[in-house]
Amino acid sequence: MFKKALSSPYIHNPPFSTRGMMFRVILALLPAAAAYAWLFGWGVVVNMLLATGVALLCEAIMLALRGRPLQPAITDGSAILTALLLAFALPPLAPWWLTTIGVAFAIVVAKHLYGGLGFNPFNPAIIGYVVLLVSFPRELTLWLLPAQLAEHTLDPAATLGYVFGATLPSGLTIDALTAATPLDAMKTQLGLGHTTSEIMANHPVFGLVGGKGWIWIDLLLLAGGVWLIYRRVINWHIPVATLGSLFAISSLFFVLDPQHSPSPLFHLFSGAAILGAFFIATDPVTAATSNLGRLWYGAGIGVLIYVIRSWGGFPDGVAFAVLLMNMAAPTIDHYTKPRVYGHDGSGDA
Amino acid sequence: MSNDYSDIARNGLWSNNVALVQILGLCPLLAVTNTTINGLGLGLATTLVLIASNLIVSSIRNIVRPEIRLPAFVMIIASLVTAIELAMNAWFHELFNILGIFIPLIVTNCAILGRAESFAVKNPPLPAFVDALAMGIGFTAVLVVLGAMREVIGSGTLFANAHLMFGEWASVLTVTVIKEYRGFLLAILPPGAFIGLGILIALKNLVETRSERIASREKQSTAVAQGQ
Numbered sequence: 001m002f003k004k005a006l007s008s009p010y011i012h013n014p015p016f017s018t019r020g021m022m023f024r025v026i027l028a029l030l031p032a033a034a035a036y037a038w039l040f041g042w043g044v045v046v047n048m049l050l051a052t053g054v055a056l057l058c059e060a061i062m063l064a065l066r067g068r069p070l071q072p073a074i075t076d077g078s079a080i081l082t083a084l085l086l087a088f089a090l091p092p093l094a095p096w097w098l099t100t101i102g103v104a105f106a107i108v109v110a111k112h113l114y115g116g117l118g119f120n121p122f123n124p125a126i127i128g129y130v131v132l133l134v135s136f137p138r139e140l141t142l143w144l145l146p147a148q149l150a151e152h153t154l155d156p157a158a159t160l161g162y163v164f165g166a167t168l169p170s171g172l173t174i175d176a177l178t179a180a181t182p183l184d185a186m187k188t189q190l191g192l193g194h195t196t197s198e199i200m201a202n203h204p205v206f207g208l209v210g211g212k213g214w215i216w217i218d219l220l221l222l223a224g225g226v227w228l229i230y231r232r233v234i235n236w237h238i239p240v241a242t243l244g245s246l247f248a249i250s251s252l253f254f255v256l257d258p259q260h261s262p263s264p265l266f267h268l269f270s271g272a273a274i275l276g277a278f279f280i281a282t283d284p285v286t287a288a289t290s291n292l293g294r295l296w297y298g299a300g301i302g303v304l305i306y307v308i309r310s311w312g313g314f315p316d317g318v319a320f321a322v323l324l325m326n327m328a329a330p331t332i333d334h335y336t337k338p339r340v341y342g343h344d345g346s347g348d349a
Numbered sequence: 350m351s352n353d354y355s356d357i358a359r360n361g362l363w364s365n366n367v368a369l370v371q372i373l374g375l376c377p378l379l380a381v382t383n384t385t386i387n388g389l390g391l392g393l394a395t396t397l398v399l400i401a402s403n404l405i406v407s408s409i410r411n412i413v414r415p416e417i418r419l420p421a422f423v424m425i426i427a428s429l430v431t432a433i434e435l436a437m438n439a440w441f442h443e444l445f446n447i448l449g450i451f452i453p454l455i456v457t458n459c460a461i462l463g464r465a466e467s468f469a470v471k472n473p474p475l476p477a478f479v480d481a482l483a484m485g486i487g488f489t490a491v492l493v494v495l496g497a498m499r500e501v502i503g504s505g506t507l508f509a510n511a512h513l514m515f516g517e518w519a520s521v522l523t524v525t526v527i528k529e530y531r532g533f534l535l536a537i538l539p540p541g542a543f544i545g546l547g548i549l550i551a552l553k554n555l556v557e558t559r560s561e562r563i564a565s566r567e568k569q570s571t572a573v574a575q576g577q
Contacts, residue, residue: 131535134535135534
């Protein structure tokens with residue numbers, strides 16, 4: 001059915017090797033990762049290192065089991081990128097087994113059981129995250145307070161103690177360190193019948209636009225994403241369509257009912273919207289491949305994010321939105337095949 | 350003749366397994382295997398229905414006209430399932446409540462009509478009985494293994510609720526495999542069933558390719574030996 005879908009090889013003007021591409025994406029992610037670590041403490045660093053280690057280990061084991069050469073796949077950076085993206089989505093004090101299960105599932109099941117890099121229909125990092133979200137909802141909502149608001153911060157030793165041993169320094173409880181994320185707080189409070197302006201004014205986690213502190217991470221992600229477009233690692237279509245449609249649909253509801261709908265900027269700068277639009281939805285393996293298809297694909301993600309955030313059971317919907325559109329990508333490709341010069345565009349010769 | 354029966358048994362238990370090869374009866378297979386005992390209960394109920402329907406279909410195979418055979422088979426299966434349902438409601442009431450809609454849904458399990466149509470209607474009662482027994486046990490085995498996998502990974506226990514099936518003494522059968530386990534919800538939820546079944550099918554195929562490879566190697570070596 002999908003025989004006519006676009007597929008590789010894209011031999012015209014290949015800008016980068018797989019490796020060059022992966023490492024540029026990782027580079028673009030680093031400033032935001034640094035800001036994330038600065039705001040939420042050492043747990044972020046521990047998560048990222050642990051996730052990277054587990055990812056490389058699982059990658060090596062799976063390559064060995066499948067009888068593939070180790071060196072090219074290990075050094076192409078794709079496993080590291082998967083690990084970093086997943087670690088970005090995890091709470092800053094995730095216990096070690098949480099990170100390990102998520103990364104292992106992402107690499108072993110979502111990547112290698114489907115045939116390895118280039119054959120996976122779903123984004124591995126997102127699959128790993130969704131497995132954790134569905135299986136351990138409580139652990140995934142234990143988010144730390146950002147540094148400006150927190151009364152206690154954990155030093156590296158205490159962080160390691162919690163991540164690997166589930167112990168905290170005496171006198172501290174996990175509840176004293178954690179708080180609901182801005183999206184979670186907004187959803188709960190709206191459910192209790194408060195209006196958005198009350199919620200933003202009364203709860204310390206909110207800043208001017210979205211969560212206090214979170215905005216810096218999102219601005220750095222945005223800068224990294226724009227740099228990736230400038231360097232032509234990714235195309236502008238998917239991020240613009242994703243954020244544009246999210247902005248459009250949230251504006252519509254904001255204009256209709258400003259007291260019960262968070263502002264469009266709140267939606268853009270909360271949760272994983274920007275991370276998803278620039279770094280996850282643009283994964284060339286799982287996204288739509290023609291430019292028109294990319295616009296549809298991104299628009300679908302943006303609308304689904306809004307729908308899941310507003311009427312779904314989870315506070316954020318980026319992961320589920322990207323997975324649903326991953327599933328739709330072959331169909332989008334089928335219907336948005338560009339007309340080849342000399343053919344009439346009907347698809348038949 | 351005994352060779353025939355062992356072929357039938359091997360077919361049902363392994364090489365033509367209802368769940369792993371024919372991939373039939375997925376709805377109950379995926380829905381109730383969140384614990385071992387649920388899997389066992391549904392597997393045994395299905396096996397009973399399968400044996401009774403194969404026996405009846407096989408013994409009336411020369412009386413029923415081919416034009417109306419399918420409605421006749423469906424009526425037989427539906428009556429049998431109703432009987433089993435009433436029996437379970439009477440004697441295993443709590444298990445019946447857990448399995449709920451999936452007991453009446455045995456009617457729609459393609460495996461039962463499939464065996465009636467592809468085996469029982471062409472064979473005398475004794476082979477039909479052996480076929481039903483083998484197919485039923487093969488299906489039950491997969492349900493139990495999948496249920497055990499999902500139960501251990503999902504909630505850290507094994508044979509929980511065994512007393513619902515075997516009476517009060519069986520509570521001692523319940524094993525807590527992992528103490529103070531937080532639970533891995535994915536394994537209990539429907540995706541866990543799909544992933545678990547996928548892993549079981551993969552394992553079966555792995556075993557088959559291994560044994561084929563060994564067999565062909567032995568054949569080669571005997572051929573070489575004979576050649577010399």
